[in-house]
Amino acid sequence: MxxxxxxxxxxxxxxxxxxxxxxxxxxxxxxxxxxxxxxxxxxxxxxxxxxxxxxSKEALIGLVAESIRDDFKVQAARHPRDGKTGLELLRLEFADFAETMEEAPDLIVVMAELTERARRDKAISAIMAPMGDFWRRQIAEILALGAEDGSFRTDLDPKAGALLITGALSEYARTSGKFGPAPALFAEIERAFRRSSTT
Known part of the structure; x- marks a missing residue:
């Protein structure tokens, strides 16, 4: 801007x-x-x-976090999720992630800065932790739905899977994709959770 x-x-x-x-x-x-x-x-x-x-500093960081949440809400509203399978919802998450990397790289930079600072600053951690918790919970719900609807393995652990997925996407963003294209990462994640009969 x-x-x-x-x-x-x-x-x-x-x-x-x-x-x-x-x-x-x-x-x-x-x-x-x-x-x-x-x-x-x-x-x-x-x-x-x-x-x-x-x-205060906490109020300023809170306002920045609020603006990030607002951006994510606007993005999510553009892509309706009702009636979709777990696999379709996961692919939407991947599409949103790729869109953010392409169209709003500044948001990725700000998130990385705040997340890193949160490791050393309890006040910032208190602001950022709920955002990370919400993301992991959302992915866990998608995985649980996919296990129920048959698009993912029935023996998966949704919480552990959510940690794997959010960790992989966060690392991809942190390294700016220098270890390969995003679609390759998305495909590997899908293969890890998808039932073999699902296309």
């Missing part, structure tokens, strides 16, 4: 603009280089107004 695209807003619109500006700066300078004065300058507000909306 270019600086001239960040417009002055009020209320929720201004909070959204602050979140986007913070994300832009995290991509450019890393979390360590994130400064409130730079965010205020991008949004076109003064420091006092910025602190009104985000009074």
């Amino acid at each position: 270019k600086t001239d695209q960040i417009k002055r807003e009020t209320g929720e619109g201004r909070r959204a603009a602050i979140g986007k500006a913070a994300r832009q700066l995290i991509v450019e300078k890393g979390l360590e280089g994130l400064r409130t004065r730079d965010i205020a300058a991008l949004v076109g507000i003064n420091i006092a107004t910025l602190h009104y909306h985000v009074p």
Whole structure:
């Protein structure tokens, strides 16, 4: 997002603009280089107004996480999931992941920055952990559904499988795909869980 695209807003619109500006700066300078004065300058507000909306570091990181969740919700809404098999739902997850890597690589960078910082910062961990838990739970539910509908092996462990899948996708994003194309990774994951008779 270019600086001239960040417009002055009020209320929720201004909070959204602050979140986007913070994300832009995290991509450019890393979390360590994130400064409130730079965010205020991008949004076109003064420091006092910025602190009104985000009074602490935790509130700012929370707002960034909120903006990431909002992006994922918008993406999910574009691809209806009702009535699909476990395998079809997993393929949708792969499609969403590939779309994010292609169209919103900044989101991947921000997620990686926050996840890494969460290892050392309890406040950030408290914000980021629920997002990771939700993702793993969602994948586990897909695997459980697939085991029930016959598209996945019936002997799979959904929770362990979810950890394998989210771990593989996270590592792929972290390494920017330098170990091979995403479709090859997706195909290997499918083969690990799919029943042999499923195409």
